[in-house]
Amino acid sequence: MPYSYHSHSGQFCKHGYGLLEDVVKEAIRKGFRGYGLSEHMPRYDDSELYPEEIEACCTPKSLATTYADFQIEAKRLKELYKDQISLLVGAEIEFINKDYAHHVDQLRKMFTADYVVGSLHHVNTIPIDFSPELYADALNQVNGELDQLYVRYFDEQYIMLKSVRPEVVGHFDLIRIFADQTVADQTLLLPHVWERVIRNIDYVVGYGGLFEINSRSWKKGLRDAYPQRDIIQVINEKGGKFTLSDDCHGPKDVGLFYEKLPQYLLETGVSIIYYLSQQNNKVIVKEHLNILDDEFWKGIKDW
Numbered sequence: 001m002p003y004s005y006h007s008h009s010g011q012f013c014k015h016g017y018g019l020l021e022d023v024v025k026e027a028i029r030k031g032f033r034g035y036g037l038s039e040h041m042p043r044y045d046d047s048e049l050y051p052e053e054i055e056a057c058c059t060p061k062s063l064a065t066t067y068a069d070f071q072i073e074a075k076r077l078k079e080l081y082k083d084q085i086s087l088l089v090g091a092e093i094e095f096i097n098k099d100y101a102h103h104v105d106q107l108r109k110m111f112t113a114d115y116v117v118g119s120l121h122h123v124n125t126i127p128i129d130f131s132p133e134l135y136a137d138a139l140n141q142v143n144g145e146l147d148q149l150y151v152r153y154f155d156e157q158y159i160m161l162k163s164v165r166p167e168v169v170g171h172f173d174l175i176r177i178f179a180d181q182t183v184a185d186q187t188l189l190l191p192h193v194w195e196r197v198i199r200n201i202d203y204v205v206g207y208g209g210l211f212e213i214n215s216r217s218w219k220k221g222l223r224d225a226y227p228q229r230d231i232i233q234v235i236n237e238k239g240g241k242f243t244l245s246d247d248c249h250g251p252k253d254v255g256l257f258y259e260k261l262p263q264y265l266l267e268t269g270v271s272i273i274y275y276l277s278q279q280n281n282k283v284i285v286k287e288h289l290n291i292l293d294d295e296f297w298k299g300i301k302d303w
Contacts, residue, residue, distance in 0.1 A: 001296055005034075005035075005276060008248060009248075014056060015052060016249040032296075033086060036115065038090045040092050043096065046059070046060065050127065051130075086278070095164070096122045128178070149175065158203065171227075172226055176217075176222060213270070216253075219257065233268065236268070243276075246258060273288045
């Protein structure tokens, strides 16, 4: 009965596709028992709009309306399908600047979000996962020095982690996404980068956050899921907790590349997965021992 706590749909996300209800139906069909609905939180300035949103004439106000509409629909689905799947309703956050600490706090209070996925999609306010071209812009800001881009990413991530303390840490090393793959992992392991990775891991382990193992990296052609295996090894050694996420962007993405997860978990020594459960209107963390023995994996061949 594996899980995912990171998902989107075309109904509420311009770079997604399909209806949110169809995402839920597909999760049920594929045997998920726990699934998180986590559309992107709004952004608050015209300068923060993505190209696709500008083309669609979106505004910060319309993004806020879209997110509010998402909350209404997600909570309807949570109740409608409660006998078939345990749904949680939250948000994947942004952290473009320090003001987002306040924005996330207000979002939690306004919508009583079950949880948030703490992600960093920008470095120096430039989106690093939208396109190779924008990634190159962010790299140019540090004179083309990949290690410095990594440093700034993990420094900004640390500020986000301390400000938000997200229940789930989204794609911890997303900064690898458009890097030159021949040097990406070596750059990560450089001492001045690696010490920041360790610092961020220590902080999340300290407050009990979950690190998602995000399978969407394989859609981008990367060797490893997020996070990559050296990072997973350290998290394991420090007693950190992992969960799973497909980072779905539409119904067909539900369980995306989950068929590759058993081998990845085996290779990285991950045998316990943690999941979120709601009891008495409070979200708690539970553990799923011997995750690779779960019947869920046998059903993937029938998808």
